[in-house]
Amino acid sequence: MTIAITGSTGQLGRLLIDALKARLPARDLLALARSPAKAADLGIAVRQADYDQPDALPAALAGIDTLMLISANELGKRAEQHRHIIDAARRAGARRIVYTSLLHADTSTLSLAGEHIATEKMIKDSGLAYTILRNGWYTENYAGSIAGAVAGGALIGSAGAGRISSAARADYAQAAAVALAGEGHDGKTYELAGDDSFTLADLAAEVSRQTGRAIPYRNLPRADYAAALRGFGLPADFADAVAGWDVSASQGALFDEGRVLSRLICRPTTALSAVVAAALK
Numbered sequence: 164m165t166i167a168i169t170g171s172t173g174q175l176g177r178l179l180i181d182a183l184k185a186r187l188p189a190r191d192l193l194a195l196a197r198s199p200a201k202a203a204d205l206g207i208a209v210r211q212a213d214y215d216q217p218d219a220l221p222a223a224l225a226g227i228d229t230l231m232l233i234s235a236n237e238l239g240k241r242a243e244q245h246r247h248i249i250d251a252a253r254r255a256g257a258r259r260i261v262y263t264s265l266l267h268a269d270t271s272t273l274s275l276a277g278e279h280i281a282t283e284k285m286i287k288d289s290g291l292a293y294t295i296l297r298n299g300w301y302t303e304n305y306a307g308s309i310a311g312a313v314a315g316g317a318l319i320g321s322a323g324a325g326r327i328s329s330a331a332r333a334d335y336a337q338a339a340a341v342a343l344a345g346e347g348h349d350g351k352t353y354e355l356a357g358d359d360s361f362t363l364a365d366l367a368a369e370v371s372r373q374t375g376r377a378i379p380y381r382n383l384p385r386a387d388y389a390a391a392l393r394g395f396g397l398p399a400d401f402a403d404a405v406a407g408w409d410v411s412a413s414q415g416a417l418f419d420e421g422r423v424l425s426r427l428i429c430r431p432t433t434a435l436s437a438v439v440a441a442a443l444k
């Protein structure tokens with residue numbers, strides 16, 4: 164049984180491979196990497212695989228049982244990239260695909276949802292067994308905002324009083340390892356999110372508590388937040404997308420209280436305070 168993992172050189176992929184090595188023999192794992200040299204330290208076999216080189220993908224996937232598709236990171240190109248590797252998995256005779264989607268992808272107002280829904284459909288249409296891991300926000304996404312808040316004296320955003328049920332990458336990685344190594348996950352779609360939710364004002368309060376400085380949350384209209392992000396050097400399109408995600412968060416797009424993630428990993432999800440402490444180190 165070979166599990167081939169895309170995104171193996173990324174932050175989630177590395178955590179996932181660690182979690183899988185604790186459960187399965189290393190010989191059952193295969194890292195797929197567009198730059199194999201970057202995967203040389205993973206301690207498992209590596210094959211070259213670039214979503215943008217579709218002709219080479221079926222050979223890269225030859226002999227695998229399961230494709231762990233960690234969603235790609237180039238917004239707007241991902242659906243096409245995912246189509247290439249899903250098609251290759253089918254042609255290579257894989258049995259199953261496990262995919263990292265987006266929390267409530269089918270109803271989400273986040274601009275990210277479209278590519279995830281398209282990918283979920285491609286996976287279902289492939290006829291292969293599947294497990295969809297609809298991951299919520301990574302708490303680590305706020306590391307940059309926390310650093311900016313400490314430097315600037317206020318946390319800024321457009322999420323209003325929206326509650327955010329984020330979890331740490333390590334929590335999502337462990338859930339993926341459970342789905343990959345365990346039984347009974349075929350045909351399932353899991354909505355994965357943190358046990359506890361917080362607002363950006365709560366986040367600012369936690370940063371204040373840990374730094375001993377009063378750092379308030381300042382809510383901005385979307386256009387003003389996007390302008391501030393451009394001022395920090397983000398490209399205009401990305402700044403607007405980030406501000407838009409906050410507006411969606413203000414409407415509840417990042418909230419979930421199902422606690423499916425902690426049930427899957429048999430422990431509470433990582434506390435906000437722990438991620439803030441790591442960001443402040």
Ligand SMILES: NC(=O)c1ccc[n+]([C@@H]2O[C@H](COP(=O)([O-])OP(=O)(O)OC[C@H]3O[C@@H](n4cnc5c(N)ncnc54)[C@H](OP(=O)(O)O)[C@@H]3O)[C@@H](O)[C@H]2O)c1
Binds near residue numbers: 197214237244
């Ligand atoms: N839930 C959330 O809050 C959240 C936040 C950010 C991202 N995400 C999604 O979750 C995924 C994993 O997160 P992460 O933090 O691990 O992201 P990451 O560190 O950016 O890792 C992305 C991985 O995708 C690989 N990749 C990119 N383009 C590729 C291509 N053309 N062919 C093959 N591999 C390619 C990268 O390889 P290289 O090492 O060669 O670049 C890297 O291994 C992201 O890709 C994104 O879809 C979710």
